[in-house]
Amino acid sequence: MKGFVQTIKNIWSITELREKLILTFFFLIVYRFGSYIPLPGIDVNEVTRLLAAQSEDQRGLLGLLNSFTGGSFNRASILALGIMPYISASIVVQLMGLAVPYLQKLQKDGDSGRKKITQITRWLTIAICLVQAPAYLTLLQTQLLPYNGGFHSAYLVDPGTFWFIFPSTIILVTGTIFTMWMGEKITDRGIGNGISILIMVGILADFPRALINAFELDTTGGIMFLLEIVALLVVIMLCVLLVQAVRKVPVQYVRRAQAGSSSYMRSMTDSVRSYIPLKVNASGVMPIIFAQAIMFLPATLVGLVSEADSPMMMFLAKVSDPFSWQHSAIFAVLIVVFTFFYTAITIPVNQMADDLKRNGGIIPGIKPGKDTADYLDDILSKITFPGSLFLVFVAILPAIAHLFGVDQSLAMFYGGTSLLIMVAVILDTIQQINTYLLNHHYDGLMSTGRTKNVA
Incomplete structure (x- = not known):
């Protein structure tokens, strides 16, 4: 303290x-x-x-x-x-x-x-x-x-x-x-x-009110509420890991020193090792915000459809329910698409390869230039896909928590x-x-x- x-x-x-x-x-x-x-x-x-x-x-x-x-x-x-x-x-x-x-x-x-x-x-x-x-x-x-x-x-x-x-x-x-x-x-x-x-x-x-509602609805003397809080803390730690996880790509910078009187100093070549931190979730929270913004459209259209029993109205109602499998399926696809899209536009691998080459940096075993860009793009693709799947799991976790009896107001905070x-x-x-x-x-x-x- x-x-x-x-x-x-x-x-x-x-x-x-x-x-x-x-x-x-x-x-x-x-x-x-x-x-x-x-x-x-x-x-x-x-x-x-x-x-x-x-x-x-x-x-x-x-x-x-x-x-x-x-x-x-x-x-x-x-x-x-x-x-x-x-x-x-x-x-x-x-x-x-x-x-x-x-x-x-x-x-x-x-x-x-x-x-x-x-x-x-x-x-x-x-x-x-x-x-x-x-x-x-x-x-x-x-x-x-x-x-x-x-x-x-x-x-x-x-x-x-x-x-x-x-x-x-x-x-x-x-x-x-x-x-x-x-x-x-x-x-x-x-x-x-x-x-x-x-x-x-x-x-x-809305978080304090969600906690109060969950506590008031607990009929087990607080045991269920305590388990829900512990589970929420675990989910928070998983989200922290998702946000901070990185794949370190080793980089070696070479510099020459020709000053000095000795032949040793004139020919000395010094190398400095570093790394490029490529985030597993490089796009951050933006894919899920983008996907959620699109998922708001069905809820908006519900108020514009006049026939309550029409197939279109029933479909929009299902998609508008964040605890339905229809919503979870469409939401998952949108998150994966936006994760790859946002990662591609925010991490310019070609520019990164050019900057490395211009500053004398190389990735061990990889030729500078196009080969370096392709190598970084390949790594980025391999870590983005599992990252997007983990993002999907966290995104639909509220629906899973609701299935296990968690009050829906608190379930919205489970991922x-x-x-x-x-x-x-x-x-x-x-x-x-x-x-x-x-x-x-x-x-x-x-x-x-x-x-x-x-x-």
Whole structure:
């Protein structure tokens, strides 16, 4: 405990790190505050009462989307759409980058190209919001706060009129843009990846309530609840291993020293050994976020299908249930595809081979240039496939846990998108904090916390 307190003091003593943390916490507080502000015309007290009565029966991807937005989705908040439209836009832009020459050119233009791609992503986010906002309002009237022509107690105005739909659509779009802006500001001036941190905070907001529900539903005197917590800790450790596992590729750098008076010094050849760390899960949490964003589409379409007993409606309902085998099967395929796709676009093996050759680095037994690129690509393919399968297992683990009787609100934290995002974001944030601490001659968060003696 003493070491932990000392580490907090060390963090607070670094002015730049302190300012970044304060800015990050400020935006997180604003984000959480915004998730409780309802749309105009919504009675927040009545919505709270309805949610309390319906929370135990809530199922499907709508519940997961609600956790991604920190409860904003069900509360009819101004931030109800959250950051998911931006994630969807990012997926579309990256996929188009494989086929559209203009985007391919921008990807090769460095910082200026990235800025233009970011601007395109922002405009596409607005376009997606303009589609999702009316769909959300329709879903609000049909499922979350049912409205059948007469005034529902949760509505202060008629939700079917232009004066409710139009301003609500503008507010929802603005809320997503504001959330996107906060995420970018956290990334630029705060600590960690802002978009991922906002998602993580929304997920963690439901964790205490999930623990309380699981404890209240336990009829074994706390034994089952204790076993569930132990199993959750084991799953967390597996996720940490998945995020941090690397395949080290040995590299040898050769340098010549010709200075000095002796013939020995003039002809000396020195070699330095190092390695390239290729992550087993090089794509991080992005494949599961991308796959989840696509899996939200059936839940959105459910509110647009008028015939409740139609085959299309029944199929969409099955796919929208994260505990069904149909959802798990489609989800698994999407994760594997996005894992290979995102790894391919984020790890340029050809550029890595060129950099090694230019800096005098070689992989023992492999010729520089194309052979090195092929060798790295082969290794990457071999470790990405089992990594993607492990990612799939963790992603569908909530459905498996639910089959064993774990309450569905707590089962969502047994892997899946929620746990992987939390683990990845927390480890990434800790790594950035450690960088500041080590640069200022302090032990990192994962160490004892004692200040090092520096001369």
